[in-house]
Amino acid sequence: MISLTENPPVPLEGREVILVDDGSTTGASMREAVRAVRKLTPTRVTVAAPVGAHETCDALMSVADDVVCVRAPEPFDEVAQ
Template identity: 55%
Template sequence: MELFADRAEAGALLAERLRDARDPVLLALPRGGVAVAAPIARRLGTQLEVLVTRKIGYPPAPELGVGAMAEGGEPVFDLRLLHRLGLTPESVAGVVERERRELARRVRTYRGDRPLPSIEGREVIVVDDGLATGGTARAALRAVRAAKPAKVTLAVPVGARETVMSLREEADEVVVLREPVDFRAVGQWYEHFDQLSDDDVLELLGRG
């Protein structure tokens, strides 16, 4: 399966699939989702904004996500994984609190004191650079749903097939360009998949 050159190319290809959206609110998950969403914003002629999310990691191995949260929403846990690890939501309360603080810091970094745009009754497109387990996307979609939009679309260049299927229950529409069977990591589907900094995100948002 052909690779995307980079996030910008993936976003341009996604934009063609989203061109019929009507005055949408475009929310990107930082950091990688912002680079994908920037060409979509240009194609649709709409403002790009961030929706900050944080993974809730397993304390002995923080890279293993047992849940996630998005600004304006409650933590969303992988209850089956928690059970397998002998944990409960209460037992990772300390991790949740730390991630809440980091989430708030990133909101201040990216938006300052400005709130998210109002999405009640609007069409909303949530963008990320790919879906592995889908934990942060799920938390983002539930936070958006709570604000009562008219329609929620999740748009990603690539995603694990099972994850894409499960997230169709969370969004009105899921737009994904590629669903490879042999999915291992998001980065394997890009020729260039550089890590982005907060400064990179601010530059993409026109706030650098």
């Protein structure tokens, strides 16, 4: 196990941050991740996922500076599809 005292968090102030998820169905956890990272004052936040619901990828644009969803199949039922 790694202790935070051994590896302090990387400062994000003034940096570009890319948050990556394995897929996004509702986007709820990613929205919270973006909100948490924004408190650390990065210059930009990009959200990336290989697959996501089209509506979710569009909605994430309201919290992130950029959103990259490689695939947004219709209909989208779950990440595993």
